[in-house]
Each structure stands twice: as C-alpha cells, then as structure tokens.
Amino acid sequence: MTIGPVDATQVPRYAGDTTFARLPRLADVADADTVVWGVPFDGGVSYRPGARFGPNHIRQSSRLLRPYNPAQDSEPFARAQVADAGDLGANPFSLDEAIAAVEDGARALSGTSRTLLTIGGDHTIALPLLRVQHERHGPIAVLHFDAHLDTWDTYFGAPYTHGTPFRRASEEELIDFDHAMHVGIRGPLYSRLDLDESEKLGFSAVHARDFVRSPIDDIVNRVRERLGDRPVYVSLDIDVLDPAFAPGTGTPEAGGLSSAQLLEVLRGLEGLNVVGADIVEVSPAYDHAEITGIAAAHVAYELLSVLPGRPA
Numbered sequence: 001m002t003i004g005p006v007d008a009t010q011v012p013r014y015a016g017d018t019t020f021a022r023l024p025r026l027a028d029v030a031d032a033d034t035v036v037w038g039v040p041f042d043g044g045v046s047y048r049p050g051a052r053f054g055p056n057h058i059r060q061s062s063r064l065l066r067p068y069n070p071a072q073d074s075e076p077f078a079r080a081q082v083a084d085a086g087d088l089g090a091n092p093f094s095l096d097e098a099i100a101a102v103e104d105g106a107r108a109l110s111g112t113s114r115t116l117l118t119i120g121g122d123h124t125i126a127l128p129l130l131r132v133q134h135e136r137h138g139p140i141a142v143l144h145f146d147a148h149l150d151t152w153d154t155y156f157g158a159p160y161t162h163g164t165p166f167r168r169a170s171e172e173e174l175i176d177f178d179h180a181m182h183v184g185i186r187g188p189l190y191s192r193l194d195l196d197e198s199e200k201l202g203f204s205a206v207h208a209r210d211f212v213r214s215p216i217d218d219i220v221n222r223v224r225e226r227l228g229d230r231p232v233y234v235s236l237d238i239d240v241l242d243p244a245f246a247p248g249t250g251t252p253e254a255g256g257l258s259s260a261q262l263l264e265v266l267r268g269l270e271g272l273n274v275v276g277a278d279i280v281e282v283s284p285a286y287d288h289a290e291i292t293g294i295a296a297a298h299v300a301y302e303l304l305s306v307l308p309g310r311p312a
C-alpha cells in the first residue's frame, strides 16, 4: 500500500500543504520509490530569468491531478510510492556551488535504487543530474525535449549555462550517443554549424516541423527505435511546447508542440526503461492562468506513469 495524495473528498484541492500533487512529503513515508525534487535555481539563464520559482509553481499547478490516468491505464501514485522531497537550497550567487549541490543532493536522494523526478530550475541542472545517472547506469540514453539544442559550447566565455549542459555532458562522456535524441528543435540558430555540431556529438533529432508533417505514431516509433531497451534519462525543457501552451518560460520560440502532442509522445514511452527525468525552464512570472504550470504538472504526471513502479 502506498500513501497517495490527500483525499480530495475530505480536503478541498485548493486547501492545505503545497506538495506535488498533494502527495506526502518524503519524511512522512517509510520509504519512497520515486522522489519529486525541486531545484529552484536560474543562475544559468541567457534571457528571461525566474525559473528559480518554477518548482513551487509546478506544485501549485498540480493540485488538480487525480489518481487514475486513463491514457495509460495507470495509477501513478499507487504503482510506486511517490513523495515530495522539497527543494534544494541552491546558492543563487555561485553557479559552481549550485551545480555541485545539485549533484550531491541528487546522489543522496536517489541512493542506490530510488527514481528521481526533478522539477527545476533552468537547464543548467541537467549536467549534474546526468552525472548521477551515469554513476548508476554508465553512459546513459538521453531523450531531450526542447526547442533548443543546448549543445552550445560557451556563452560570454562561460562553460556552465542553460545552453550548454549537453556539450559538457558529452565531454564528460555521460551520454550513450547511440541512443540520444532531441525532440522539438526549432527556431533561429546562431549558424548552420549549431545543427552540425549537435549531430556530430551524436544526437539525432525530431524537429518541431516534423510534427506538422508526420503522424504522431511515426514520431513515437522513431523515438522508441532510437532509445531501444537502454536505461533512458528524460530531460524536458518546457519550452519544447509552443508559447501558446507554455508562455511561462525564459527563451520562448514560436512553432512548438502542443500539450496534446507532447503528452502523446510521453505516453508512447510506456515499456521503455525510463530511469529518471527532469522538467526545467518554467518561469512563472511570464505565465498566465497557470497555463505553463498546468502543462508541466501534466508532463510530470505522464512521466510518473512510465517511471519504474515499486519492485515486485
């Protein structure tokens, strides 16, 4: 038996403690299989700030999630004990310190067997999170949802930013590049070389334009073929969604996925070996009516439906 969300027939959804999906806090369960962890940090952003407020915005927007997921015939809070581990106290004045703290925190929280779903924060944090995944799994398959490649080298000479985590991860040999894929790439680039370099590292890509031309099942098949049966880490930048579906983000690009398209791709991961995930770049000051927060909460819900269940 798992401890699930607060019963909405007893305590109205808008009342009480703001944990993700009104789940118990980590300290209130004997042990958790999956931990939702907030990393409120935006020291790596190149444009609009504010993703440091992302974790609590996603939590607030997750109050309406219900226990049964008909799209996957799954009960994500019953198939595993999910708990909210609260937030990392990331240093807002030192990027290096914050990155080290994400790495240490993720290692401590995940232990030897727990699954981590991190809610961010800007995309810089994918690097330390991948380091910890690599410790457990070796070079790891990566499914990267984003408008942006995030394989750039430096900004203003800075190596650690939200536009560079996958370049650093490749230098550190954290990624299994036979099974690495971007989904949702679009928008103006600095040069044609950006795409060439990402491809040279080993990322294949489903571009946002492909969603206009191809049936969703073909895209899901491409993703599944690319990832195979490898342990997969999902890193999801909410700006993969069109600004109409996720205005609350730091570097918005037109022509993105709809929420429905994104949720369908996530449901298509069922049966793959997804071992961890992050959802980043939610910047609530630019959000309206919780549009972005709700999208992020539903993304988390679909991910929880495919992340490992409680071992039999």
Ligand SMILES: N=C(N)NCCCC(=O)O
Pocket: 046, 047, 123, 148, 150, 162, 163, 237, 239, 250, 251, 281
């Ligand atoms: N990871 C995100 N969201 N954005 C990267 C944008 C890098 C740039 O300013 O060109």
Ligand SMILES: [Zn+2]
Pocket: 146, 147, 148, 237, 239, 240, 251, 281
């Ligand atoms: Zn992005």
Ligand SMILES: [Zn+2]
Pocket: 123, 146, 148, 150, 162, 237, 281
């Ligand atoms: Zn990104």
